Amino acid sequence: MSATSARPSHAAQPSGSAFIVKKALISALVALVLFSLMIGVRTEAGPQGGLIYWTRFGDLAALVGTVFGGSIIVELLRQWWGPVDKDSIVPKPVQSAISFAGRWLAPALLVFAVLVPVIFYDQRYILDLSILVLTYVMLGWGLNVVVGLAGLLDLGYVAFYAVGAYSYALLATNFGLSFWVCLPLAGILAAFWGVLLGFPVLRLRGDYLAIVTLAFGEIIRLVIINWQSLTGGPNGVSGIPRPTMFGIPLDNSDNGLAARLGIEFSPTHRLVFLFYLILAMALLTNWVTIRLRRLPIGRAWEALREDEVACRALGINTTTTKLTAFATGAMFGGFAGAFFATRQGFISPESFTFQESALVLAIVVLGGMGSQLGVALSALAMIGGFELFRGFDQYRMLVFGIAMVLLMIWRPRGLIGHRAPTVYLERNQSISSDLVKEGHG
Amino acid sequence: MDYFAQQLINGLVLGSIYGLIAIGYTMVYGIVGMINFAHGDIFMIGGFIALISFLVLVSLGLTAIPLILLIVLLVSMAITALYGWTIERIAYRPLRHSFRLAPMLSAIGMSFVLTNFSQVSQGARVKPVPPIITGGYTLHEGPEGFAVQLSNIQIMVVLATVVVLALFTWLVSRTRLGRDMRACEQDQTMAALLGVDVDRTISMTFVIGAALAAVAGMMYLLYYGLVDFFMGFVAGIKAFTAAVLGGIGSLPGAMLGGLAIGLIETFWSAYFSVEYKDVAAFSILIVVLIFMPTGLLGRPEVEKV
Numbered sequence: 001m002s003a004t005s006a007r008p009s010h011a012a013q014p015s016g017s018a019f020i021v022k023k024a025l026i027s028a029l030v031a032l033v034l035f036s037l038m039i040g041v042r043t044e045a046g047p048q049g050g051l052i053y054w055t056r057f058g059d060l061a062a063l064v065g066t067v068f069g070g071s072i073i074v075e076l077l078r079q080w081w082g083p084v085d086k087d088s089i090v091p092k093p094v095q096s097a098i099s100f101a102g103r104w105l106a107p108a109l110l111v112f113a114v115l116v117p118v119i120f121y122d123q124r125y126i127l128d129l130s131i132l133v134l135t136y137v138m139l140g141w142g143l144n145v146v147v148g149l150a151g152l153l154d155l156g157y158v159a160f161y162a163v164g165a166y167s168y169a170l171l172a173t174n175f176g177l178s179f180w181v182c183l184p185l186a187g188i189l190a191a192f193w194g195v196l197l198g199f200p201v202l203r204l205r206g207d208y209l210a211i212v213t214l215a216f217g218e219i220i221r222l223v224i225i226n227w228q229s230l231t232g233g234p235n236g237v238s239g240i241p242r243p244t245m246f247g248i249p250l251d252n253s254d255n256g257l258a259a260r261l262g263i264e265f266s267p268t269h270r271l272v273f274l275f276y277l278i279l280a281m282a283l284l285t286n287w288v289t290i291r292l293r294r295l296p297i298g299r300a301w302e303a304l305r306e307d308e309v310a311c312r313a314l315g316i317n318t319t320t321t322k323l324t325a326f327a328t329g330a331m332f333g334g335f336a337g338a339f340f341a342t343r344q345g346f347i348s349p350e351s352f353t354f355q356e357s358a359l360v361l362a363i364v365v366l367g368g369m370g371s372q373l374g375v376a377l378s379a380l381a382m383i384g385g386f387e388l389f390r391g392f393d394q395y396r397m398l399v400f401g402i403a404m405v406l407l408m409i410w411r412p413r414g415l416i417g418h419r420a421p422t423v424y425l426e427r428n429q430s431i432s433s434d435l436v437k438e439g440h441g
Numbered sequence: 442m443d444y445f446a447q448q449l450i451n452g453l454v455l456g457s458i459y460g461l462i463a464i465g466y467t468m469v470y471g472i473v474g475m476i477n478f479a480h481g482d483i484f485m486i487g488g489f490i491a492l493i494s495f496l497v498l499v500s501l502g503l504t505a506i507p508l509i510l511l512i513v514l515l516v517s518m519a520i521t522a523l524y525g526w527t528i529e530r531i532a533y534r535p536l537r538h539s540f541r542l543a544p545m546l547s548a549i550g551m552s553f554v555l556t557n558f559s560q561v562s563q564g565a566r567v568k569p570v571p572p573i574i575t576g577g578y579t580l581h582e583g584p585e586g587f588a589v590q591l592s593n594i595q596i597m598v599v600l601a602t603v604v605v606l607a608l609f610t611w612l613v614s615r616t617r618l619g620r621d622m623r624a625c626e627q628d629q630t631m632a633a634l635l636g637v638d639v640d641r642t643i644s645m646t647f648v649i650g651a652a653l654a655a656v657a658g659m660m661y662l663l664y665y666g667l668v669d670f671f672m673g674f675v676a677g678i679k680a681f682t683a684a685v686l687g688g689i690g691s692l693p694g695a696m697l698g699g700l701a702i703g704l705i706e707t708f709w710s711a712y713f714s715v716e717y718k719d720v721a722a723f724s725i726l727i728v729v730l731i732f733m734p735t736g737l738l739g740r741p742e743v744e745k746v
Contacts, residue, residue, distance in 0.1 A: 033523055037493040037516075038486070038562050045566060053496050153542060155549075200731045207476045210545065211681060212730055215723035218678065222723075226716040354674070358549050365546055398557035404550030409535045412543035 024071040031067035035060055106373050113279060117272040127271045131278055131343065133383045135336055138282040140363040140375040142332030145289055147361065148370035149298065150325035151305025153210040156197070156217025157360055160190040160330040162224060162352035164337025169237040169347055170230070179243040183338050190334025191327040193220075198326035202319055217357055224349045236348025243342045245273060274343055281339060285332045286372055292328070301325050355397065362404055368414030378414075443583040447590065448711045449704070454595045454664065456703020457602035461657035462680035463687065463695035464609070465650030471626045471690035472646050473537070478548035479528055481677015482555035483651045486524055487658025488668040489559055491517040492568055495662075506573065517659050518652040524555075525651025526644055533647075534640070552673075560670040567669040574663060598660045605656050606696060609649070613692065618645055626690070675719060679706070682726040688739020697737060 040060040046052035113134075120126040139161065146154045164186040171177045171185060201212050224231045231237065242250065248257050250270040258265035292298040300321045303311045312318055341347050363382050367374030385403070389396040462484050469477040494516045498509050532551045536543045577592030613619035621642045624632040633639045661676075662668050683702040687694025702722055709721040729736065 030523065030527060033520060034527060037490050037497075037520065038559065041493050041497060042563065043493055043496060043568055044564055045569060051492075051496055051568060051570060053493070053500070153545070200727050203734060204730055207470075207545065208685070208730060208734070211476060211678075211685070212727055215678065215682070215726050219720050219723050222717070222720050226720075355553075358553070361549075362546065365542060369542075394561050395557075397553050398561055401550045401553030401555075401557060405532045405547050405554065408543050408547040408550065409532070412536060412539040 020072055020075045023075055024068050027071040028064050028068035032060075032064045035063055039063055109373075109376065117275050121268065121272070124268065124271065127268070127275060129383070129387060131271070131275050133380055134275070134278040134282050135340060135343075136360065136363060136379040136383050137376050138278065138285050138336045138339075139333060139360045140367065140379050141282065141285040141289060141372065142329050142336065143360050143364050144329075144367075144370065144372070144375050145292070145301075145332070146325050146329035147364050148375075149289070149293065149305065150301040150322065152322060152325060153207075154213045154326075154329070155210045155354075155357055155361065156213035156215070156220075157329070157333055158352045158354070158357040159197075159217040159220040160194060160333030161337040161340065161356065162220055162349075163190045163193050163330075164334030165341040165347050165352070166224065166231060166237070166337075167334065168338035168341045169240045172241050172341075173237060173239060179241070179338070179342050180246070183335060186338035187331040187334045190337065191331040194326040194328075194330025194333075195323055197330075198323040202322055214354065214357070217352075217354060221349050221352055224352070231349075234349060236346060236350075237341075238346045240341050240345050240347065242270065242345065243274070243277065274339075278339055278343075281335055285335075288328075289372065297321070297324055358404075359400075362400075366407055366411075366414050371414070374414060443581060443587050443589050444711070446581070447587075448707050450589070450591055450595060452704035452707035453700060454598050454703070455707055456683075456700035457599055458657045458660050458664070458699075459676070459680050459683045459703050460696040460699025461602060461605065461653050461660070462676060463683040463699045464692060465654050466681050466684040467687070467689050467692060467695040468622075468646050468650050470684070472622060472643060473533070473544075475533070475544045476548065476681065477533075477647075477650070478545065478677070479532075479551040479555055480650065480654060481675075481680065482552050482559075482673035483521060483525055483528075484654040484658045484661075484676055484680075485668070485670065485673030486555060486559060487517050487521040487651075487655030488662045488672070489563060489568075489658075489670075490520050490655070491659035491662050492570060492668050495570070495573075510573075514656065514659055518655045521655035521658070522648045522652040525647040525654075529644055529647040534643075537643075552677075556670055556673060563670065565670060567667050569667045570662065572666055594663055598664055601656060601660060605653065609653065610692075612649070618642070622646060678726075679719075679722050682722055682729075685726060686729050686736055688736030690740070691736070691738040694736055694738035701737075 040055060040057055041053050042056055043051050043053045113130075116130050117127060120130075139157070143154065143157045146152050146157070167186040167189045168179070168182040171182045172179070177185075197213065197216050201209050204212060225234055227233070244250065245257055248260065249255070250257050250273055252258060252265035256265065257269060293302070300311070300316050301324075303314070303316060304318060304321050304325075308318060311321075340351070344351075359382065363379045364375055366382070367376070367378035386396060386400070389399060462480065465480045465483070466477060469475065469480070491513050495509065495513050498512060503509050503512075528551055532547045533544050536547055572594075574594040574597060575592075577590055577595070580589040580591050582588050613622060621632070621637045622645070624635070624637050625639055625642045629639050632642075658668075661672070679702055680699065683698035684695045685698070686701055687696070687698025702725070705725060706718050706722050710718045713721070
């Protein structure tokens with residue numbers, strides 16, 4: 001607890017209205033200086049090539065006013081809410097209601113997910129969106145193996161997604177292999193890359209690991225962009241074959257599914273098929289993860305996450321443990337990538353930027369690392385939230401960034417759930433392992 | 442040989458810019474123990490503010506270039522430093538005693554905020570500026586007509602870096618604030634017990650780091666003649682690579698690492714391929730971490746249970 005005791009006490013803080021106004025004024029002043037040039041002056045390349053600028057003092061004033069007002073509201077809320085550290089007491093009936101909801105939420109969600117294509121059969125937009133959400137659920141669950149279970153911070157997860165997508169795209173367009181042959185291959189190749197990345201980073205921990213994985217993700221993307229003869233460079237790979245239902249194409253040709261079943265062809269059939277495909281893949285990821293958690297290797301991952309030094313002292317081979325975590329996570333990323341390629345029919349390096357990695361990582365962390373249900377819910381919330389900003393593309397990432405910062409401050413351990421080890425002692429220790437800084441405790 | 446000398450000059454200039462950014466990373470890592478992911482974007486903001494203040498000053502009728510440059514430098518350092526302070530206050534301070542990943546993710550979020558803030562507020566297009574400092578010297582005229590050039594702007598970048606570094610070294614080694622910073626780096630609790638205002642010292646670390654990044658941003662603007670909203674990301678990773686290469690936590694190491702990365706990148710582009718220069722820089726990060734995780738001048742971290 002030594003870390004928290006250094007925190008200054010907030011009890012003596014003044015709380016009068018003069019204090020609030022003073023604080024808001026300071027915030028507004030800071031905002032004025034920060035935004036004076038960035039908002040107050042707009043630059044653009046002029047018609048003759050030189051730069052021109054015009055002023056936007058109205059916007060500046062509005063923004064500073066917003067900061068002033070917002071600061072007052074935040075301060076009032078804070079005083080009304082009380083100190084952040086205090087645990088609020090939840091009444092008994094509410095607690096039992098929450099635990100009841102918690103028990104039935106996962107099955108209810110699953111049933112709902114299965115029924116989505118039935119309920120929304122006519123609404124193509126919702127089907128498309130749910131396929132997207134499920135893709136991110138699968139990516140989140142895959143990354144959860146690395147980050148949530150093994151505690152290895154991976155900022156380059158999108159690299160494996162890219163490896164999977166390009167594996168399928170290139171194998172299918174160059175050699176005419178079908179989706180069902182390529183899917184395991186994509187997974188194996190991605191897992192191979194996971195091991196390849198795993199080797200150099202074995203000795204690293206924490207932040208170093210994060211930055212190396214980030215560099216690795218960038219290297220993969222840059223190689224894809226520059227190796228034009230193989231990957232088509234920035235133009236990407238197009239004409240990727242659509243998946244077939246075990247050999248039966250889902251189009252309106254004579255031997256398509258619709259013709260064979262004797263029903264009228266509709267493009268929705270393929271969407272429904274894709275939906276169930278990604279649902280099955282995501283559930284497979286979930287099932288494998290849950291099973292792995294009960295195996296010695298899963299226990300080893302969790303032990304590694306809690307304390308690497310103790311892990312080694314107990315004779316766990318940290319090398320293989322880390323490598324399997326990387327490989328497993330990467331394999332699921334590869335599967336998801338192959339699915340992405342077949343759904344889009346076109347892939348380019350633009351889809352595999354660092355933003356994607358950060359998005360998946362945000363999903364895992366906000367879901368409460370290690371919690372499968374939490375990851376699914378936060379994927380739903382994130383991608384759904386993203387969709388709300390469909391019309392304001394420019395502001396989408398801005399709002400995403402702000403939301404990420406605010407959520408981290410508000411709930412650093414995630415919205416739902418927390419990373420509880422699968423096995424633990426019946427009697428709680430006096431100090432939770434969460435409070436002990438790794439390696440320095 | 443002439444070609445080599447030319448690339449050496451270019452590499453040193455680029456390395457100075459990386460080194461200035463790298464110091465910000467290494468300082469923050471040394472004191473707070475986190476990677477300030479948004480630092481690359483602070484550098485970008487510094488470049489933008491330099492550009493805008495330059496435009497405004499010129500249109501106000503100032504003509505003396507040295508005076509303009511001095512004002513631009515001070516303005517961009519001041520405003521960018523305030524950005525650093527605000528970010529620490531909003532995004533990092535509430536998470537200081539949280540679990541390890543929280544500040545890192547908050548920093549990634551902040552990096553997105555800054556990138557997209559400047560995209561939204563200043564537009565997505567690249568902003569070119571005409572060359573402000575022109576002229577230079579021809580050091581050596583080769584027989585095949587290849588001349589080794591040393592332009593005035595290159596001299597200025599290196600000079601500015603040296604001056605800023607001298608000031609900064611004096612600040613860290615001779616002043617009260619520098620002593621506080623070094624104390625906080627070693628043991629925050631003990632420093633607090635001995636009367637060091639830890640919160641203020643950490644704030645000042647971010648302020649100084651951001652001011653150095655602003656200098657780098659302005660030099661980048663003058664040297665390359667353009668800024669865009671996305672330049673912070675790659676420059677940030679490279680500067681972080683530099684900090685790791687020099688041994689994170691070590692200030693001379695950061696500068697040394699910056700120069701090394703600048704040279705490697707320049708020579709790689711000159712002798713191998715321009716397309717893969719970033720791949721080369723990132724690969725070096727990985728190779729360094731495998732073979733010498735403590736970097737060139739870093740101290741090995743003792744692992745205690």
